[in-house]
Amino acid sequence: MRGTFFLGADREKKFEVREMQFGELGPHEVLVECRSCGICGTDVHIYHGEEGSAAVSPPVVLGHEFAGVVAGIGAEVTDVKVGDHVALDPNMYCGLCTPCRMGKKQNCERLFALGVNVNGGFAEYALCPDTQCFRVSEDMDFDVAAMVEPLACALHGIDRAQIQPGQTVVVIGGGTIGLLMVQLARLSGASMIILSEPIEMRRRIGLELHADAAVDPLHEDLPARVREITGRNGADVVIECVGKPFAASQAIEAAGSGATVLLFSVPAVDSTIPLPLFDVYKKELTILGSIINPDTHQRAVNLLNSGQLEIRKLITHVYDLEHLDEAIHMQMSSESIKVVVHPQE
Ligand SMILES: [Zn+2]
Ligand SMILES: [Zn+2]
Numbered sequence: 384m385r386g387t388f389f390l391g392a393d394r395e396k397k398f399e400v401r402e403m404q405f406g407e408l409g410p411h412e413v414l415v416e417c418r419s420c421g422i423c424g425t426d427v428h429i430y431h432g433e434e435g436s437a438a439v440s441p442p443v444v445l446g447h448e449f450a451g452v453v454a455g456i457g458a459e460v461t462d463v464k465v466g467d468h469v470a471l472d473p474n475m476y477c478g479l480c481t482p483c484r485m486g487k488k489q490n491c492e493r494l495f496a497l498g499v500n501v502n503g504g505f506a507e508y509a510l511c512p513d514t515q516c517f518r519v520s521e522d523m524d525f526d527v528a529a530m531v532e533p534l535a536c537a538l539h540g541i542d543r544a545q546i547q548p549g550q551t552v553v554v555i556g557g558g559t560i561g562l563l564m565v566q567l568a569r570l571s572g573a574s575m576i577i578l579s580e581p582i583e584m585r586r587r588i589g590l591e592l593h594a595d596a597a598v599d600p601l602h603e604d605l606p607a608r609v610r611e612i613t614g615r616n617g618a619d620v621v622i623e624c625v626g627k628p629f630a631a632s633q634a635i636e637a638a639g640s641g642a643t644v645l646l647f648s649v650p651a652v653d654s655t656i657p658l659p660l661f662d663v664y665k666k667e668l669t670i671l672g673s674i675i676n677p678d679t680h681q682r683a684v685n686l687l688n689s690g691q692l693e694i695r696k697l698i699t700h701v702y703d704l705e706h707l708d709e710a711i712h713m714q715m716s717s718e719s720i721k722v723v724v725h726p727q728e
Contacts, residue, residue, distance in 0.1 A: 386506025386726075387704045391441040392432030398707045399442075403506060411513045413463060414455035415471065417726045418525035420504030421448035422714040423533065424558075424626060424649055429499070430711050434652055437494045446724065447473035447497055449504025450519065450528030460513045468523065469516040470531035471504070472680040473497035489539070489677040504529075505707055507726045517680050520688045526701075526723050527687055527694045530559075534692070535676035535683040537563040537647075541571060542679070543671050544620050544645045548572030551613050553637045554594070555605075556624035557585035559697050559721045560647065564622050565594045566692050573620075577612055579605050579633070582717045588696055606636040615639050616666070624648050628656045635659060635668070643669040697721045703728045 386403045390396065405414060426446070429439050439445075450470040453463050463469060473496045476483050482490035497503040497511060519528045537560055546552060552568040554561050557580030568576050578589035578597045586597035598608045609618055617639025623630050626648035635658070638644050662668065676683075686692055700722040702710035707724060714722040 384507045385704060386444040386502065386508075387707045388442040389429070389439070389445045392430060397430065400704055403502075403508065405508060405510060408455055408457040408510075410457045410459035412457040413453055413460055413469075413511050413513050413516050415449075415451045415469060415509045415511050415516070416454040417446075417449050417451040417504045417506060417509055419450055419529040420446040420498075420724045420726065421529045421533065422446075422710055422722045422724065423448055424560075425499075427711060427715055428649060437496055437499050440500050443500065444502035444504070444506045444509070445498050446504030446506070447471075447499055448529050448532040449498070449509065450525050450531065451504075451509075453516070454508065457513070462513060463516050463518060468519050468521055468525075468528065470519050470528045470680075470684060471497060471509075471511055472515045472517060472535070472676070473499065473503060473532060474675050475501075475512065475515065489675045505704060505724055505726065507704075517684050519684055523687060524695070526698045529723060530694050530697070530721070531680060531683045531687060532676065533559055534563055534686065535679040536560070536673075537567055538679040538682055539676045540564070540622065540645055540647045540673040541567045543673050544622060544643055546571040546573055546620050549574045550619035551575040551577070551639075553577045553579065553609055553618040553621045553634075554624060555579045555600075555621065555630050555634050555637070556648070557582065557589045557597075558624060561622075561624040562589060562592055562697055562720065563692070564624060564647070565589055565592050568620070568622070569593055570691065575613065577609060577618065579637075585720065588720070591696065592693055600633065605633050609637045613639065617642060619643070620645070622647055626650050628654050632656045635662065635670070638666060638668055640666045642666060643671060645671045645673060647673050698723055701725055
């Protein structure tokens with residue numbers, strides 16, 4: 384049983400495939416045979432030595448967006464059985480800190496997560512608490528099932544943004560999350576969705592996923608285009624999915640009167656923007672953050688089971704365990720949307 388261990392961002396060789404041993408399963412442990420594990424922007428941050436949702440403690444197997452088949456269960460596991468197909472919720476909360484006890488588990492001070500500070504999905508097998516396993520339909524493709532986690536994150540963001548039927552939504556960034564947001568905005572009843580994305584291939588897919596317009600922000604003035612398309616001073620909801628300061632600034636500029644701006648992406652720790660205070664006042668803007676996915680996993684599974692989202696189009700590249708470094712570079716490249724690793728190949 385092999386796994387690709389992350390050795391630390393300061394190492395020249397950042398990954399190493401090692402043998403893994405699994406002893407007897409604890410009463411609530413589940414051994415999952417990993418079939419597909421997506422590479423997330425958070426993995427890219429970790430690769431560069433930046434912080435994700437929680438601090439990383441190498442050597443550790445990264446990969447928190449994964450799905451597979453139950454290969455073994457502990458004595459007290461009742462909700463899944465060997466052979467079930469499952470997607471994992473990687474995030475575990477202490478239940479004891481003040482945020483946990485104030486109903487904000489996503490801000491848990493002792494968050495621990497599969498694929499961040501506990502071994503995750505870039506391995507042939509992963510040891511997972513039964514609470515983190517969500518059964519998915521048997522005919523769901525494992526690459527699609529591995530998208531439960533990012534979809535659950537996007538759902539938390541969509542819940543925060545509170546899109547109302549008939550509203551105009553701008554999505555900035557056409558990567559995996561942006562293209563999920565386009566689809567969730569449509570399901571939420573948005574009457575007009577504008578995608579801003581510099582890469583032609585991603586704009587085309589955005590339009591295939593039913594964005595009404597796709598703007599190239601490098602060659603067009605996004606806020607001006609939004610005003611032109613909407614016939615107003617901006618959109619009702621703007622969702623930023625890039626993680627760079629310029630995108631956050633554009634999001635605020637593209638917001639119309641009464642708008643909500645959701646800064647969804649994970650920025651670098653020291654990122655800042657100048658905030659146009661008068662616009663915030665005059666337009667009465669609501670600016671929101673969003674972190675991880677408290678209690679949205681089951682809804683993500685239900686949505687994927689229902690077939691209402693197009694996921695296959697987002698998965699552009701597949702790698703094996705030996706080529707994780709290359710896979711991470713491909714995830715950073717403009718050629719890709721979602722890169723996944725197949726640990727069994
Ligand atoms: Zn992720
Ligand atoms: Zn806590």
